[in-house]
Amino acid sequence: MVVVTTRDVMERFHLQVVSGGEGLGRYIATSDLSRPGLEMAGYFMHYPADRVQLLGKTEVSFFDMLDASVKKERMLKLCSPDTPAIIIARGMHVPEALIEASNETQVPVLTTTMTTTRFSSKLTNYLESRLAPTTAVHGVLVDVYGIGVLIVGKSGVGKSETALELVKKGHRLVADDSVEIRQEAEDFLVGSAPPLLEHLLEIRGIGIIDIMTLFGASAVRPYKRITLVVELEIWDDEKVYDRLGLEEEKLKIIDTELTKLTIPVRPGRNVSVLLEVAAMNYRLKRLGINAAEEFSRRLDDVINANEREDY
Template identity: 35%
Template structure:
């Protein structure tokens, strides 16, 4: 199971450490936060103690309405479950009782000036990506007209050169050689780089180029949702599918099936244009349009007339 430390979270969001500094290496393993509400009235049957606990104005205001004895009791009941950390939002100040308990138990108490709603949205989004199951594959990742594509094939087949042509045509580069795939949901696969290769594209006979330095910031993006898997392979005589519409094929990554297309290479074949066509065709299919179906309808209408 993937995890990140409370210290990493603190650094990422520039959080203020109020108490429990000795627990900054505690690990976070769940991507959703929790706002303790029922727990403050004593109901713990479904308390997600492994999540980051966020205390907004609602929670703090409620605690301040209690007597000192009740407040200490309710806070103590939650702290004893040892969640990874507590984060107080909106820069709230009246929380000495939280500081006391967190110092005693070594649980980090952090604070942000951001509002609860805004902070939780950012934090949940970050945790989903940081804790997502992932794998690395040998491929090139590009974004063609807003559509994330994996380009695969044997070394030297021309993946990087094809990506370079697509960049020159105004599309965006994501990763070369090593593509990191992250599963963000049951049907959502994210493609990104591994930081070391960020912005770099390796071209045979040329060497490494920095895409951003050569073509500008708009030629690169950090990540993209993967919706097409295109494999570049050598030309095979009499093996191309010349039917009106090929039978759908899929490649599975982390349990998610991605539509697969095989593009055979031959001198003079404009591979980049074929990839653009595949991307546009996929988009039209999402809108419910099929060129093959329209063609067959025209044939049927002609025959009937």
């Protein structure tokens, strides 16, 4: 399970610790941020205490207008046991009541020189990426003509050899053997290699090879969005394979359904070329050009024309 702490955020964005440094190990469990304007006014009924609290110019200027008698009370409620951190944007001064409440409750208070909107966007993107649902899939991920192709199949079917041939043709390897997948947004899966296997490819009979060392930095990339899954399987004479491409198979990974193709493998078939064509054909379909549907339409036109001639 991926864990993000306040210290991680501090180091990532070079934030300055003002008070409550003992609480930098607090966990951040959600990517949602809170701008506690209503809480400053005293409304804590639905206070999202488990979120990072971000104070901008509006919140701080309003707080300065409050009576001294209520300032500490509001800040103590803001610094709840579940609050991971309170961050002041624009490098503004930190209210003394907040510093006192922070030291008392050990809720870290940090500052950034970035504007509130810019920092909010950057922090949200960072937390969504780090806290995204993840899984691992046995396979190979390759960038083919800009399409992230996840190659799956039984061990020994030729996934790594196909990836090697694609790299020799100028395409880029992302991960071999184990692909770590994160769902960073709805219908948006990103695959990468575990740090231990980065840039490495295992070829039976040769061993482990370093793709970046052999083919250069342009032959690898650290991550890629996955949009197409290709399953390689040994050719089965008893099985009927799709020859037109009218039916689209789907594979669900985490909460996203991906287009899946099944390619039978046997001696004489150039699998790397088939994968290149599959990637290009997938791009054409996204642009609204579907060769299978066009063939079906032409076939229907011929049949209808023959029927009219019979009459």
